[in-house]
Amino acid sequence: MASFEETGPRNPVTESIRVDKVHPRARFLDNARAIFVLILxxxxLIPVLAMGLTAFKSRADVxxxxxxxxxxxxxxxxxxxLTERSQLSGTKLEEAKANADDLGLFGQIALRNGQRINGPSDYVTRLWNSLIIAGGSTIISVVLGLFAAYAFSRFDIPGKDDLLFFILSTRMLPAVVVTIPLFLMFRQLGLFDTHLGMILLYTVFNLSLTVWLLKGFIDEIPREYEEAALVDGYTRFQAFYKIVLPQAATGIAATTVFSLIFAWNEYAFALMLTSNNARTAPPAIATMLGRGGIEWSAIAAGTLTFLIPVVIITFALRRHLLRGVTFGAIRQ
Amino acid sequence: MSTVIKSQTDVAKVRSAQPNPRRDLSDKAIRNIFIFPTLVLLIAINVFPLVYSLYLSFTNYSAIANKQPVWVGFENFGRVLSDERMWEIFSTTGQYVLFSVALQLILGFALAMLVRDKFFGSGLVTTLILVPMMLSPVVVGLFWKLMYNPTFGYVNYLLGFSNPSLAPDWLASRWAGDPTPGLALWAVIIVDVWMWTPFVMLLILSGLKAIPDYLYEAAAIDRASAWFQFWRITLPQVTPLMMIAILFRTIEAFNKSFDLVMGMTGGGPGTQTEVVAVTLYKQAFQGQWQTGRASALAYMVLIIIIAISNLYIRNLNRMKEGA
Structure with a gap:
């Protein structure tokens, strides 16, 4: 019976799965379906491809x-x-062209438009901010989430279900609803437009995700492992550290990446709670258009640098995607 | 041999039956230490602000004026409810949520049915389909703005409009120069559908894969038609997951529409694509900075979202009991 289930023809049969032969029409339909899905x-992905193309176009081609x-x-x-440039003219331009060989790749490209690079642009700072804030908040929220998830998974906690639901519900709040009071709080505490403030905010924003996801992963590790370790004389913390953590490694990695993506993509909080010092890349890209001669090709380039890591991660995480986007509520 | 094992299990039994009081205490302590920071952070950055903004919603206050909040009772709520522009904005938001979620559901279901059975490379193709939902909504909005550009955008080009003066200018709600209200809203809805259909597909797909084969086998023995099988087996079996997808998407449509609209139109032209989240932002952080009134509006949005979620969850539970 089992061997039949493993080897028997299942998919290509259209009407009844009790038929053993694969009808040619069924096989044709299957191929047609595959091609249709691929085309869809x-x-x-046309918009993504268009953006990729635009990023490498010249001003005129765009x-x-x-x-x-x-x-x-x-x-x-x-x-x-990525650079701040100034227009060169007359003798300065000639001079710069004579010394073109000393310039790097970017310098030569700028020179073709008669410009000289003065230094990195604001956008580089914004990217750094994004990296610091997303990275910092992810580390904190995964560590805190790990502790909380372990406690929720292993100990009796009064009102456990309500607490868990409360944690999930914080994620469902529209960003704009919480931002008004947060803005006032942050201003009072001197956290407005600081990295620390944004890290704190994103940490909390991601905690619901990390707690729920990690609880799901830890639930899957049999309790017996720790109980055996406890009997052998480990303390609770040792058992957590030496037994649970290594077992949950995959889950922790997936959770980290999800939390990183959410923080990396976040726009609303960053728009309203930062101005210049701690502003991250998403609100910066959005307001770049039409300022200081920024062109569509630059926007496309910015978007592309933003999208590529996310696309790669999507592929790396495809097994955990469902869990990640539903906060671990649904498992495959 | 057996006695040794027996004595060991006895020891274990004694340990678990009468736990070492010191270890029990430390378990409790660890539990509290582990949960405490998370709860404190959530209360400080989520619960406290909510209470604070509830207070603000009953006051006349502007964050940029150097004045203390003045208690005005329900005035803010009354103003919001009697403001005709507000109704327009709620109607826009409602259309946005309704149409985008409905389209995502239909398309997501169809896609899930298509990739349900494995074929060569189906894993790769499914992942390709999932890419849009992982992107940053505001960045997505921005690059669709380029796509929709009336002269050099790809959308009109691919639709075959070669003459820019006869082509639709999507985000300005103009068709060949004539104002066509609703065009911009639909342009935004299309992007929302493009971005989030994969999410609905992913959920429904997991539901489809969980349907046991024997249901179809039994139906096949009874010579039930494919149509009948779809209505009586497939659809009822995935309904719970479909409801979860709708719940997530409805809430997110209130949330994430902000990013998308800000990236594409900023609410324009006029207020044609202004969803309530954008209004909130404009009231609270631009122009007059009407913090008190914006808080009142924010609370009303919150109540709507809670009401909708409650309705869904109740429905979901009833369906689970019925099944």
């Missing part, structure tokens, strides 16, 4: 009508995005 997926599919790729967009 590719159509769905606004070409109709949009160019084939063009000469250039890193102009990235240069515009």
């Amino acid at each position: 997926a590719l159509i769905g 606004v070409a009508v109709p949009p160019k599919i084939a063009f000469e790729p250039t890193l102009e967009g990235f240069v515009f995005l």
Whole structure:
């Protein structure tokens, strides 16, 4: 029976799974379906591809009508995005052209437009802020979430279900609803527009996710392992540290990445609770258009640098995706 | 041999029956230490602000004025409810939520049915389909703004509009130069659907995969038609997950529509795409900084969201009992 289930033809049969032969029509339909889905997926990714193309277009190619599919790729967009430039003229331009060999790749690209690079742009600072804030908050929220998840998974806690639901519900609050009082609080405490304030906020914002996800992962580790360790004389903390943590490693990794992505993508809080010092990349990209001669190619370049890590992570995490986006409420 | 094992289990039994009081205490202590920081942070940064803004919603207060909040009772709520612009904005938000969630549900279901059975490379293709939902909504909004550009955008090009003066200008709600109200809202809804259909698909797919085969086998023996099988087996079996998908999406449509709309239109043209989250932002952080009134509006949004979630959850529970 079991061997039949493993080897028997299951998928391609259309009407009844009790038929042993695969009808040619069923096989054809199956292939047609696969191709159809592939085409749908590719159509769905057109915007992402368009953005990728635009990032490597020159200023003129971006606004070409109709949009160019084939063009000469250039890193102009990235240069515009990442550097602060000034226009050169007359003798200075000649001088700069004479010394062009000393310039780096970005410098030469800027020179082609008659510009000299003065230094990194604001956007580089914004990216750094994003990295610091997303990284810092992720580390804290995963560590705290791990402790809380372990406690929720292993100990009797009065009102456990209500507490867990409360933790989940904090995530469902619209950002704008909490931001008004938070803005006043942060201003009072001197946390407005600081890295510390944003790290704290994102930590809390992600705690509901980390607690729920990690609780799910820890629930799957048999209690007996720790109980055996306790009998052998381990303390509770040793058992947690030496038994549970290594077992939950995959889950912790997945949780870390999810929390990193959410913090990395966050826009509303950052827009309202930062101004210049701690502003992260998403609100910066959104307000970049039309300021200081920033072009679409630069926006596209910024978007692309933002999207690539997320796309890679999506692939790396595809087994845990369902859990991650439903806070561990649903497991595959 | 057997006696040795017996004595060991006895020891274990004694230990678990009469736990070492010191270890029991330390377990409790560890439990509290482990949970404490999380709860404190949640209360400080989520619960306290909510209470604070409840107070603010009953006051006349502006965060940039140098004055203390003045208690005004229900005036803010009355003003919000009697403001005709507010009703327009709620109607826009309602349309946005209704249409985007409905479309996501239909398309997500269809997609899930398509990728339900494995085929060569189905894992890869499914992951490709899932990419949009992992992206940052505001960045998505921004790059769709480029896509929708009336002259050099890809959307009009792919739809075959070669003459820019005859083509729709999506985000300005103009079709060949004529104002076409609703176009911008639909443009935003399309992006929301593009971004979140994968999420609905993922949930429904997990529901489909959990349906036991024997249900279909039994139906096949009874010579039930494919149509009948769909209505009587597939649909009822995935309904709970569908409800969860709708719940998540409805709440998120209130939340994340902010990022998307800000990235694409900022609420324009006029107030055509202004969803309530954008209004809140504008009231609280721009112009007059009407903190008190914005708090009142925020509370009303919160109540709507809680009411909708309650309705869904109750429905979900009833369905679980019925099944």
